Each structure stands twice: as structure tokens, then as C-alpha cells.
Amino acid sequence: MKQTQFVNLNSQIWQQFQAYCELNNTFPEDFPKLYRKICNDLAIARARQYSPLLIQQLNQLVQQGQKTLYLSRKNQxxxxxxxxxxxxxxxxxxxxxxxxxxxxxxxxxxxxxxxxxxxxxxxxxxxxxxxxxxxxxxxxxxxxxxxxxxxxxxxxxxxxxxxxxxxxxxxxxxxxxxxxxxxxxxxxxxxxxxxxxxxxxxxxxxxxxxxxxxxxxxxxxxxxxxxxxxxxxxxxxxxxxxxxxxxxxxxxxxxxxxxxxxxxxxxxxxxxxxxxxxxxxxxxxxxxxxxxxxxxxxxxxxxxxxxxxxxxxx
Amino acid sequence: MLNHGLENRAFVKLPEGVDIAITSAGLVSRSYAYIIDFIIRTILIAIIATVLMLFGDFGEGILLVMYFLISWGYNIFYEVKNGQTPGKKRLKIRVVQDNGLPPNFSQIVVRNLIRPADMLPVGYFLGLIVMCFNPRFKRIGDWAAGTSVVYEEDAMSRELLPDGPAERPGIAFSTEEQLAVLDFIERAHEFSPARRQEIANILSKPLNIEENDSVETLFNYARYFAGQNNINSGSSNSESKQ
Known part of the structure; x- marks a missing residue:
């Protein structure tokens, strides 16, 4: 699959994921599933040697998702x-x-x-x-x-x-x-x-x-x-x-x-x-x-x- | 995995089975962050001191307690909140665990309580030496806590590639070369037009293209490498990419 096709196929999910990450302290039920999907996309993008910018963007999405998903408890x-x-x-x-x-x-x-x-x-x-x-x-x-x-x-x-x-x-x-x-x-x-x-x-x-x-x-x-x-x-x-x-x-x-x-x-x-x-x-x-x-x-x-x-x- | 050896990236394995790249913050940005925090702390204490000095011994006692709380607790308070003191926020750096996750309370307490060891003998000298000898720029407190300070990735929302015609290059490009072209095109907006032209012209001879259209041609090649399949028509690219 070429990069453009890959991007067109997935960009909506990425956008949705980004929006989820920006919610404060809460995320919908399918967030972990989406997160694993983004991780998967990053791995695919790396393996297929897509362009550096795309990899960087996915990398950043994973980082954001990770921060949201594994957020430490409040009021420590x-x-x-x-x-x-x-x-x-x-x-x-x-x-x-x-x-x-x-x-x-x-x-x-x-x-x-x-x-x-x-x-x-x-x-x-x-x-x-x-x-x-x-x-x-x-x-x-x-x-x-x-x-x-x-x-x-x-x-x-x-x-x-x-x-x-x-x-x-x-x-x-x-x-x-x-x-x-x-x-x-x-x-x-x-x-x-x-x-x-x-x-x-x-x-x-x-x-x-x-x-x-x-x-x-x-x-x-x-x-x-x-x-x-x-x-x-x-x-x-x-x-x-x-x-x-x-x-x-x-x-x-x-x-x-x-x-x-x-x-x-x-x-x-x-x-x-x-x-x-x-x-x-x-x-x-x-x-x-x-x-x-x-x-x-x-x-x-x-x-x-x-x-x-x-x-x-x- | 693309690593030109230009960026100081550390690849961290996640439980999800994928590596993410994080870039450790170096001495200078951390020093600037420290100076900003230091100024904020000083102003804070100065304000409290001026108010409390009006109350004699009582005020002085409270002032000492406040001074203790601010000098030891300032970093802990902010880093527990979101891994960033105001200075770190300004420099766009943040404290994370070794695996890139937000640090937990005990790690932040450890990294800040070990601070005096880094400050020995004067002006963070020991911490500086330790930082210089590891690629992730950890000071002693970071080693003890298992944390490091990394650059926060900017939220990126720009287009991956501007739409346009794609063109098949006359000679075969290796994967590395394709990536180099893509990397150049994606960063092209960061250069001035003249510089862009200058870089592109390096390739004009080996690729046998006109010097004046070299940038445009490279754009077309990049679109081809990225798989935009509108080689003939310019109309099928209506779907947006971001």
C-alpha cells in the first residue's frame, strides 16, 4: 500500500483519536482499542518506510495517547x-x-x-x-x-x-x-x-x-x-x-x-x-x-x- | 527505522509492541528552564517576605516555613501536576519516566530530593558532569528516580504533501534516496525559496533536469513516492489528507 492510500484510509481515525486525547481526564470506552490501532499504524508506517513526517506525526499521536491512557492518579x-x-x-x-x-x-x-x-x-x-x-x-x-x-x-x-x-x-x-x-x-x-x-x-x-x-x-x-x-x-x-x-x-x-x-x-x-x-x-x-x-x-x-x-x- | 544520526533520539519500547522516539532535552534548555524557575521562586519569596516581615517574629517564623516549602516543594508541586514547572513549560520540555510515560509521585519526589547531590560542590557541577556522560542527559536525581527530561512534541497539523501532479523519475531511486527526497519536500516550507532552489539544484545534474524546475520536479517525485496516483490528471486529488 502506498503512503497516500494509507493516509486516506486512516486519517479520519487519527483525527478522532487526536480529539479524544484533548478531552480532559476522560476518554471514551473505545479509546484503548483506538490507541492500539494507532500503535499498529506507527509500526506499519515504520516498516513500510513511509515519509519521516508521517512517522513523526504518528509517533506524536502515540505519545499523546500514552499520556492520556496511562495518566497517573490525581491529587497525589x-x-x-x-x-x-x-x-x-x-x-x-x-x-x-x-x-x-x-x-x-x-x-x-x-x-x-x-x-x-x-x-x-x-x-x-x-x-x-x-x-x-x-x-x-x-x-x-x-x-x-x-x-x-x-x-x-x-x-x-x-x-x-x-x-x-x-x-x-x-x-x-x-x-x-x-x-x-x-x-x-x-x-x-x-x-x-x-x-x-x-x-x-x-x-x-x-x-x-x-x-x-x-x-x-x-x-x-x-x-x-x-x-x-x-x-x-x-x-x-x-x-x-x-x-x-x-x-x-x-x-x-x-x-x-x-x-x-x-x-x-x-x-x-x-x-x-x-x-x-x-x-x-x-x-x-x-x-x-x-x-x-x-x-x-x-x-x-x-x-x-x-x-x-x-x-x-x- | 530511520535514524540519520543527526537527532539525539532514544527509542523506547512500549508494551503495545511498538517503539516510540523521544528526544531528550539537553543542558542548555534545562538550564534556561531552571533559571526561569529560579526567578519565579525568588520573586515569590520576595513578595511573601515583604508581607510577612510586617509581623515581626511571628512573620519570620511563617516565612521560614514558606521558604522551606517553596524551595523544596516548588518543583515537586508542578511536576506532579503535569510534569512541567513553569520554566519547563516555557522551554517545551517535560519530565517523563524512562519509558516515556508521565512520572508518578514517588519518582518526582526522589528526583527532587536528590537535587542537592547534583548541586555539589557548587552550581550543579556534579549533575552537569553526570549529564554529559550519558546520551539521555540524566542528572543524578534522574538516575535515582528513573526519569528523564524530554522535548515535548509540537502538535503537528500541517499538510503532509501539497496536492499536485506526480511524476515517475527517469532513474530508479533506492529506498533511502526516496526518503531523502520526501524528507526534503516535507520540510521545504521551512527554507526560503532561494535556499530551497539551491538545495534542489544539487540534484539537477545527476537527475538530468532543468535547474529552474528542480524544486517542482522533486515535489512531483515526492508525490509519486508517496503514492499519489494522479500521474496524468490533476483532478483525482480532491480528498484531503489531514
């Missing part, structure tokens, strides 16, 4: 909550080895730093500048103004913004950094863990531990765990690049990213929660005992969910 932002609810625990299970390694690395180094600075109080200055240490001391000084009953509510909002912007930004950067063969994620993780351990010990050394730990204990449960989870998510991708097993590197990376995505979404939700607690609960001037009790409840909840997730995926 509600998926964030879905992922955090059901895919997140499953991802904790699927990534449990990487998660375990990250948990161990974080808490291991934090404990080492804590012991070191407890034994040699001056060691804290080798890692942190004097001004930073003084700043932190001022923040947690029991006589200071950080935790009072009269903190300005506007200040709470400001700190909420800071925590959202800063902490979630760091978590996302760790996820991205993990792609670089885990380096980016591990660096941030170990830096934070060392920082946390050293500061903790230093605060104990100067005797401000009650204000410090009553402040960090509640939101720390969500925040620290989320940071570790974000790091594990990043490392999962970086490790897939290092060790793709039987797959090509590009496929291994793709697979690892899909596997790790619920982790970073879960970490995101946890960090939003942590920011709320840190901005509106932690600085309240309530008795330390109450804060410790609430903090313990939060830690118990986080550890329980983490255990359930890593063990059973629920």
Missing part, C-alpha cells in the same frame, strides 16, 4: 500521609540492616564522644569553638531565659520556622548526600552524633544537665531517630551504587531509591512532629519531672514503633 499529595502510615513501617523492615548500621554508628559515636568529654572536659574545645560552647552554655543555663513560662508566643512560631527549615533541610540533604557512595549521609550523621555526644557531656560537666536534658528529651525522640532514618535512606542508595549485585548500577539505584523513599517521607513527618514539640512544648517552663515523663513516653513510643517496624514491618 495525599499519598504522603499514606506512605507515612503504611509504607513507612514496611520500609523500616526492608531497610533494617542499613538502619541498624546507622543506629549503631550514631549512638556508638555519641557514647564515645560523651565518655571522652566526660573524662577530659577540655576535649570539647578541640571540636567546637569557644564561642559556640559559650553560646550553648548560655542557652541551657538554669538562670537563663530559654525555658520560661513567659516566652513570647511569636518567638515560638519563629523557632518553629527555624526547626522546619533547618532540620528537615538537613535530613533531605543527608538523603541526597547518601547518593555519593554514602559519604554525604555518613558524614552528616557522624558529625551530628559527635556534636550531640560532646555537647551532652560538656553540659553535664558544667552542671546544667537538668535544663538541657529536660529540653531535648521530648523532641529528641522523634528528631534524632528521624535523622538516623534519613541517613539510612541515603546510604541505601549509595550502597546500591557500590554493590549493585546482579543488576546494572542504574537499575540497582532506581530500585534502592524506591525502597528508601518511604523512609525519607516517614522521617519528614517525624521531623514536622519534632518541630512542633521543640517549638511549643520543650521551651515551656514546666517542672522538669513532667517533661522527663512525657519525654520517656515519647521515647518509648518511638522505640516501640521502630522495633515493630524493623522486626515485623508493621
Amino acid at each position: 499529595f495525599s499519598e504522603i500521609w499514606q506512605i507515612a502510615r503504611s509504607a513507612f513501617p514496611r520500609a523500616l523492615y526492608e531497610n533494617r540492616v542499613m538502619l541498624g548500621a546507622n543506629l549503631l554508628a550514631f549512638w556508638g559515636l555519641a557514647v564515645i564522644a560523651f565518655i571522652w568529654v566526660t573524662l577530659y572536659p577540655d576535649a570539647v574545645y578541640t571540636f567546637l569553638g569557644q564561642s559556640t560552647v559559650l553560646e550553648i552554655e548560655k542557652m541551657y543555663n538554669p538562670a537563663g531565659a530559654v525555658q520560661t513560662a513567659t516566652r513570647d508566643p511569636d518567638k515560638d512560631i519563629l523557632m518553629f520556622g527555624v526547626y522546619i527549615y533547618n532540620n528537615i533541610g538537613i535530613a533531605f540533604q543527608m538523603f541526597a548526600g547518601g547518593v555519593l557512595l554514602c559519604f554525604g549521609a555518613v558524614f552528616f550523621l557522624l558529625f551530628n552524633s559527635f556534636y550531640f555526644g560532646a555537647i551532652g557531656a560538656h553540659i553535664v560537666n558544667v552542671g546544667f544537665e537538668k535544663t538541657f536534658f529536660s529540653f531535648v528529651i521530648t523532641h529528641g525522640s522523634f528528631e534524632l531517630t528521624a535523622i538516623i532514618i534519613a541517613s539510612a535512606a541515603g546510604c541505601q542508595i549509595g550502597y546500591a551504587l557500590l554493590n549493585p549485585s546482579q543488576f546494572t548500577r542504574s537499575y540497582a539505584m532506581k530500585k534502592a531509591a524506591q525502597k528508601a523513599l518511604p523512609l525519607i517521607v516517614g522521617a519528614f513527618v517525624m521531623l514536622v512532629l519534632a518541630a512542633f514539640i521543640e517549638a511549643f512544648w520543650s521551651p515551656r517552663g514546666i517542672a522538669h519531672e513532667i517533661k522527663f515523663v512525657v519525654g520517656a513516653v515519647c521515647w518509648a513510643y518511638v522505640i516501640y514503633r521502630l522495633y515493630r517496624g524493623m522486626r515485623y514491618g508493621t
